Amino acid sequence: MAITSANQLELLQTAEAVAREKMIDPSLVIEAMEESLARAAKSRYGAEMDIRVAIDRKTGKATFTRVRTVVEDEELENYQAEFTVEQAKQYLDDPKVGDTLVEEVPPVDMGRIAAQSAKQVILQKVREAERDKQYEEFKDRIGTIINAQVKREEFGNVHVDVGMGEAVLRRNEKIGRESYRPNDRIRCYIKDVRREARGPQIFLSRTAPEFMAELFKMEVPEIYDGIIEIKAVARDPGSRAKIAVISYDNSIDPVGACVGMRGSRVQAVVNELQGEKIDIIPWNEDQPTFLVNALQPAEVSKVVLDEEAERIEVVVPEDQLSLAIGRRGQNVRLASQLTNLDIDIMTEAEDSERRQKEFEERTKLFMETLDLDEFFAQLLVSEGFTNLEEVAYVELDELLVIDGVDEDTAQELQARARDILEAQAREALEKARSLGAEDSLIEFEGLTPQMVVALAEDGVKTLEDFATCADWELAGGWTTVDGERIKDDGLLEPFDLSLEEAQDLVMTARVMLGWVDPADLEADAAEEGEEAVDEEAEA
Incomplete structure (x- = not known):
């Protein structure tokens, strides 16, 4: 096929047709054609030559040129595409390093092999343009819900048609044992979009907590408008979930708005999630209060928060223990995910036993170190004293409030405590030096x-x-x-x-x-x- 004898407008018509079919920019197709023609020309004139092709966007005429670049003498490597300043003086006036000489060369006659190679280059460029367009379209849609059509299911992974390409719903991102047939409609959350060598990979999910949040945003106008905010979501996909919401309008109940009239709004989300039970919980800045809400439907007697360790102890009545923990620990696990705290649950009897043990240990400490009888030691513990330092350095008035303790007794207690602490310090000092x-x-x-x-x-x-x-x-x-x-x-x-x-x-x-x-x-x-x-x- 000779370019000179071909209908030049046919190039433009072909580019337009391919671009329309693939929904890409026609200029990208023409650039692919230029590259394929340049590659064919190199096979004729020599691979080391810098042959370039330009196709006129109006007439379709292809112009073949040879480009040579001026380089330093010691950098001259490719004699076909480069030449020195001295050599360039034959063609250019006052040449400098970096200048180029562009010469038009005759068009090439493309044989069958060259034409096939050109076709492959064009197809490859078109595929790359399709991939780039697909990536650009979906990279900004991460975190949104998409409606797609199932194409096939392979090894538990569902491949769906998303218009310009395919996306995949992996087996571990499906709810329970969901299965789909070709042409089924499916609603998924776009979890990630990656640019890879084989094209953009779009990963979907139906188990992500964000999927539930987006479904509520679609069903509850107040969430979409920003009046109600979803603060946290925890899911056991297909089984149970907890969602924490807060309202920025005092006249709107966040839980009631999410439930809807006769449960219509929440039921729409439940149906989409294969019957997943959803607990809607009012969010609270106070972590213990929020945790009490998160453990619903169990009733909580007492909460002790350790902010530094990000742990929380929850005391519940004996008959509420199984409800608080939930089946296979589900309720407490979801509450822990929702509050981002480690939760220890114990019964009132266990809490009482632990406090009794601590009381006895502190009583024993005061009896042995301060030489007190059991009753007096118990009085100190009951008043909140936990160690010798507190007894030794507390204000005298705090000891005088204890029944039976006068000023002389209080001073004697503090003197004993200080003597013991000083003795312990001396002993520790000697040990530190010996170490x-x-x-x-x-x-x-x-x-x-x-x-x-x-x-x-x-x-x-x-x-x-x-x-x-x-x-x-x-x-x-x-x-x-x-x-x-x-x-x-x-x-x-x-x-x-x-x-x-x-x-x-x-x-x-x-x-x-x-x-x-x-x-x-x-x-x-x-x-x-x-x-x-x-x-x-x-x-």
């Missing part, structure tokens, strides 16, 4: 001798060692591994050292050693203060 702890660490303000012992036993014996510690290594913390929260024990955790206190101690040590400039700390603190003020203003 190799240096004075720089022992004399560091904020660390007790007992703390220094704990540090020295773990190899932290100097102030430099202490300054290299992370705050969580001292105070402890929690790490999430594969979705499970694991406790990290801190060296000074038994001494009730908080994470903030650990941060202050470590930073003070680094300042004393000259590792950190105090001016930098002040600047950081001022910047944090400004950010906090800005956040409050925005709120």
Whole structure:
């Protein structure tokens, strides 16, 4: 096939037809044609030549040109596509490195093999353009719901037609044992869109919590309008779910709005999710209150929150225990996901037994250390005293409120407690020195001798060692591994050292050693203060 003898307008007509069929820009098809013709020309004139083809967008005329670039003498490698400044003087006036010489060459006659190769190039470019268009269309639709038609099901994965291509609903993203037949209509959540070598991959889901949130947004106008907000969703797909909602209009009940007249709104979502039972819960900023709501329908007697550990203890009546836990732990698991807290559930009897045990341990401590009888020790525990430090350094008036304690008795109690604490400190100090702890660490303000012992036993014996510690290594913390929260024990955790206190101690040590400039700390603190003020203003 010779370009010169072909109908030049046929190129444009072909490009238009392909672009219309594939719904892509005609210029992309023409660019593919230009590249395919250039490749065919290189096979005729030489692969090392820089042959370019330009097709006139109006007439369809194809112009073949050879391009040569001026390079430095030492960079000359391709003699067919490059030449030196000296060689270029034959063709160009005052040539410089980077200049190009463009010469028109005769069109090529395309044989069968060349024509087939050109066709492959065009098809490949068209496929790439289709993929790019598909990716551009769907990348901004992540997080939305799509209605699609099932094409086929392979190994449990459902392939659906999304108009410009295919998307896949993986087996683990289906609800329960859902199965579909070709041409079934299906509603899914677009979870991810990735650009891959074989084209954009669109991944769908029906088990994602966001799918339920989007369904409620479609069924409840108040959510779509922003009057009601979905704060959290937890699902056991196909079985049960909990959704937390809040209303920004006091006249609208968020739970009632989501349920709808005679349950019509929530029932529409339930039907789409294969009968999944949905608990709609009012959201509350107060975490214990929110947790009590999240554990519905179980009744809660008492809640104890440990904010630092992100754990919460819930006490329920004996007859509510199974309801609070749920079948196979489902209710408490969903409540934990909803509140993002680890939940420990115990009965009132178990809570009473635990508190009784703590009472007995503290009573025994005061009896043995302060040489008190059982009744007097129990009085101290009943008034809220938990350790010797509290007895030794509390205001005298707080001891005088105990029945039978006068001023002399209170002073004697404090004197005994202080003597014992001083003896324990001396003993710990000797042990710390025997373990190799240096004075720089022992004399560091904020660390007790007992703390220094704990540090020295773990190899932290100097102030430099202490300054290299992370705050969580001292105070402890929690790490999430594969979705499970694991406790990290801190060296000074038994001494009730908080994470903030650990941060202050470590930073003070680094300042004393000259590792950190105090001016930098002040600047950081001022910047944090400004950010906090800005956040409050925005709120």
